[in-house]
Structure formats: C-alpha cells, structure tokens
Amino acid sequence: MKREIIKILSSPKLFVYCLVWLMVLVVVGTVSQRDIGLFASQQRYFSSYIFLFGPIPLPGGRIVLVLMLTNLIAMLFKQNLWKMKKIGVLIVHLGGIMLLVGAGLTAIFSSEGSMVIEEGSRSNTVDDYHATELAIINISEQGYDEYTVFDQALFSSGNNLSHENLDFDITILEYMDNSTLENRIVDSDIQYKGMLKNFSLKEIPRDKDDMKNRPGIIFQISGSFTDSDGTYGLIFGQSIPAKLNIDEKRYVMSLQKKKTYLPFAIELLDFKKVMHPGTQVAKSYSSRINLIENNIPRSVLIEMNKPLRHKGYTFYQASFIEGLDNEATVLAAVHNYGRLFPYISSIIMSIGLLVHILTNLPSLLKKNKK
Numbered sequence: 421m422k423r424e425i426i427k428i429l430s431s432p433k434l435f436v437y438c439l440v441w442l443m444v445l446v447v448v449g450t451v452s453q454r455d456i457g458l459f460a461s462q463q464r465y466f467s468s469y470i471f472l473f474g475p476i477p478l479p480g481g482r483i484v485l486v487l488m489l490t491n492l493i494a495m496l497f498k499q500n501l502w503k504m505k506k507i508g509v510l511i512v513h514l515g516g517i518m519l520l521v522g523a524g525l526t527a528i529f530s531s532e533g534s535m536v537i538e539e540g541s542r543s544n545t546v547d548d549y550h551a552t553e554l555a556i557i558n559i560s561e562q563g564y565d566e567y568t569v570f571d572q573a574l575f576s577s578g579n580n581l582s583h584e585n586l587d588f589d590i591t592i593l594e595y596m597d598n599s600t601l602e603n604r605i606v607d608s609d610i611q612y613k614g615m616l617k618n619f620s621l622k623e624i625p626r627d628k629d630d631m632k633n634r635p636g637i638i639f640q641i642s643g644s645f646t647d648s649d650g651t652y653g654l655i656f657g658q659s660i661p662a663k664l665n666i667d668e669k670r671y672v673m674s675l676q677k678k679k680t681y682l683p684f685a686i687e688l689l690d691f692k693k694v695m696h697p698g699t700q701v702a703k704s705y706s707s708r709i710n711l712i713e714n715n716i717p718r719s720v721l722i723e724m725n726k727p728l729r730h731k732g733y734t735f736y737q738a739s740f741i742e743g744l745d746n747e748a749t750v751l752a753a754v755h756n757y758g759r760l761f762p763y764i765s766s767i768i769m770s771i772g773l774l775v776h777i778l779t780n781l782p783s784l785l786k787k788n789k790k
Contacts, residue, residue, distance in 0.1 A: 429494035438488045445481055457628030459550060467527065482527060489520040508776025515768030522761020530756045531680065534738065538748040542687035542712065546733075546753040547677035552635050552656065556586060557672045571678065575637060587666055588644040592637070596623040599636030599655055613641070613650035614662040621653040637675050680755075683731065684713040691740060691747045705740055707749040722751065732757065 428434075449465040456464070464471050468480035479487075492513050495501060501510055533546040551572050558566035568585045575595035582589045601619045604612075621636045636655040641648060644666045652662055654675035664671040686709050693705035704724050710717040711730060722728050728735040738752035 426494050426497050429490055430498055431491070435488060435491045438484050438491070441479065441484055442481070445484070455628075457626070457630060459630035460626065460628075485520055485523060485527075489517065489524070492517045492520070505779055506776075508772045508774070508779055511772030511775060512769050513772075515765045515772055518761055518768060519765035522758035522765065525758035525761070526756055530754070530758070532755075533677070533680065533753050535686065535735070535751045535753050536741065536748055537686060537688040537707075537709075537751070538743070539688050539691055539746045542685045542710075544682045544685040546680045546682065546755075548680070549677075550630055551678040552675060553678045554581075554590075554637065554639075554654070555674045555676055556583075556590075557674070558585065558669060559672055560669045569679075581639075587669065588648070588664075589642050591640040591642065593640055593651065594623075594638045596621070596636040598624050598626045598633040600624050600634070601655060611650040612653075613648070614652045615658070615660070616651060616653040619653075621655060635675060682733070684711060686710070686735070686751070687712055687717070688749055689719075691749045693740060693747075702740070705737060705749075707737060707751070734759075 445465050449461045452461045452465070464480075466481035469483045470477050471480045472478070495513055496510075500506070501513075531546075531548065533548045535543055535546050537543045553572060554570045554575070556568040556570075558568070566585060568583050570581050570590075572595075574581060575592050577592060577594055579592045580589060581592065599621050601615075602622050604616075604618055604620045616638075621638055623636070627633050634656045636653065638651065638653045640651050641664070643649070644664075646666055648664045648666050652673065654662055654673060656675050656677075658675070662673040664673065688707055688709055690708040691705065692708075694703045695701065696703045706721060706723040709720050709722060709728075711720050711728070712718075720728050722735060722737050724737045727737070732755055734754045734756070736752040736754070737749070739750040741748040741750060
C-alpha cells in the first residue's frame with residue numbers, strides 16, 4: 421500500500437500537471453486583474469487553496485505548490501534515484517524542495533507595509549498595506565497610553581470581543597472592505613453614538629486599487645452600564661476620533677492599518693529629491709536616516725536602488741509626501757523569511773545540473789565515438 425502511494429505521489433506526471441495548472445492560473449490571474457485588481461486577483465488565484473469558478477471548486481496556487489513539494493519529497497523515496505550516476509538529479513531535487521519551502525515561508529509569514537516619517541521625527545512601526553485592526557486606546561494616564569488591539573480576522577458579524585483591559589464588551593455588527601459616509605436624514609430608534617448620530621456608514625464596491633479602499637466597521641458597546649453603551653461606527657482615515665468615557669477612564673477608538681512594532685527605530689535626518697529639468701516630476705529621491713538600536717544611532721543613506729536591510733526587514737525608498745512646513749519620506753518595508761531561499765536553491769540546482777553532466781559525460785563521449 422505504501423509503495424502504491426509513493427508511486428502515485430512521486431510520478432513525474434503529477435509534477436507536469438501541476439506546472440501546466442500553474443500556467444493556467446498565471447494567465448487567468450493576469451486577465452482578471454483588469455476587472456478585480458491586482459491584490460484581489462493575487463488573493464483569489466495564487467494565495468488560496470481552493471477558489472470557485474462559478475459553482476466549481478478548483479485548486480488555488482497554494483495547494484498546487486503543496487502537491488509539487490510532496491511530489492519532490494516522494495521522489496526521494498525511490499530506490500533507483502539513490503545511485504552514483506544520478507547524484508546530480510538528486511541534488512537538483514533537493515534544490516527544488518528548498519525553493520518550494522522558501523516559497524511557502526514567504527507566502528505564510530512574509531509581510532509588506534509602509535513607514536511614513538517626517539523630517540526630524542522617528543518611527544518604529546510599520547503599517548500593513550491591506551490588513552486593518554481595531555485599536556482601543558486608554559488615554560487616562562498622563563505618562564503612557566494603553567493599547568488593546570483586535571485583528572481584522574475577528575471582524576465577523578455577531579462576533580463578541582472582550583479583553584481584561586476593557587470594562588466593556590464589543591459586538592461586531594458589520595465590517596466593510598470599502599465604505600463611505602452619508603448624511604443621516606431619517607431618525608432611527610437605534611442608540612447611535614459618535615459620528616453615527618449624524619452620518620450613516622454605507623458599503624460600496626471595492627476599488628481595483630486596494631490602496632484606495634476605506635474600510636469601515638459598525639460595532640456595539642455594552643456592559644459598561646453607562647451612557648457610553650450604544651452603536652458606534654469607524655472608517656479608516658477618520659479625522660475626528662471616537663471617544664468613550666467610562667468610570668473616569670477615557671478611551672479613543674480607531675480603525676487603522678495593522679501595525680508591526682520593530683525592535684529598532686528609524687529617524688529621518690534629511691530628505692532630498694531631484695526633479696527632471698523643467699518639470700515637477702521627481703527623478704530620484706533619498707533619505708538620510710539614523711538607525712537607532714539600543715539607543716545607539718547609525719547613519720544610513722536609503723536611495724531608490726539602495727535599500728536598507730536590517731534584522732530580516734528590507735526598507736525601500738518608495739515615495740515622499742510634501743507638506744507646508746517639511747517633507748516626509750515613505751519607506752516600503754518588507755519582512756520576508758524566505759528571501760535567501762531562491763538564491764541558495766538556484767546555486768544547489770546549478771551544482772546538481774553540473775554534477776549530472778560531468779557524471780554522464782564519459783558515457784556520452786563513448787556513444788559519440790561509436
């Protein structure tokens with residue numbers, strides 16, 4: 421039974437079928453970008469295990485890569501591969517396994533975001549490009565603020581959120597990937613609080629450019645047994661924060677991009693940009709920064725083609741923001757655990773191909789002489 425399973429899983433046909441299906445996904449995913457956008461297409465076809473094509477469930481990119489990895493590992497159990505003449509093929513298989521493992525680490529654990537820093541300021545947080553979070557900030561103490569954060573994965577309708585830091589409960593009523601505010605014309609019997617007294621939060625179709633979407637959330641506060649109990653709404657980029665006053669404690673609520681806190685800080689010393697002659701289009705821009713770790717600053721220059729790499733993070737010079745008083749740099753931050761795997765696996769597979777050619781070269785020369 422085990423031999424039959426290994427025979428099926430190690431079949432070269434399985435690997436070929438997976439490659440063909442990946443080509444199909446690339447074509448379909450590329451074409452669909454026109455209608456649903458780059459991020460949505462990537463999530464549907466390449467970052468999923470199963471996706472629906474009408475009523476038909478089909479394998480997504482992740483399950484195809486899992487099958488390919490399983491196929492390469494199963495081939496290592498074939499006895500005819502463990503021969504001196506096939507040592508090169510074995511090395512190539514090991515390189516392929518390492519490549520797919522690196523792709524899995526990147527797909528599951530990697531993160532991308534941005535860091536916006538004004539000249540003379542510093543930051544140690546990276547804002548995720550896509551994921552959001554609900555932050556409840558206790559600002560009662562003068563010396564510090566206490567943050568309680570709930571991730572987007574918890575924002576399903578009817579889900580109850582509670583935490584030992586909070587003297588009240590939160591019930592999610594609705595979460596919208598893209599929303600807008602409209603003036604409230606008709607009075608409602610619902611006990612609306614905050615901005616929902618005057619505005620209603622409406623869901624609108626997702627924009628193709630995911631960066632233009634403004635997520636919104638409607639939730640209910642209960643359990644405080646004060647006037648703060650009621651229904652609240654938040655929208656991303658809200659200028660006036662929602663506030664709570666419960667038992668002499670003051671809270672600020674915000675729907676924000678998911679933040680990652682770094683073990684170091686970046687201080688922007690000077691931002692420079694070079695414009696194309698006679699235009700207002702930037703030709704290049706760079707940031708002179710201080711990388712501060714353990715209160716020790718280190719001067720670094722980040723340019724468009726010269727990123728900063730530190731502790732698994734890579735910071736690219738992505739853009740800038742011009743203000744009335746000063747300028748701000750926008751750094752793209754990427755944390756990729758599998759960054760080195762493609763380089764290492766490519767070297768291993770190249771060595772494997774070279775070994776395979778050298779081990780089979782004498783027999784090839786003999787055949788040519790005959």
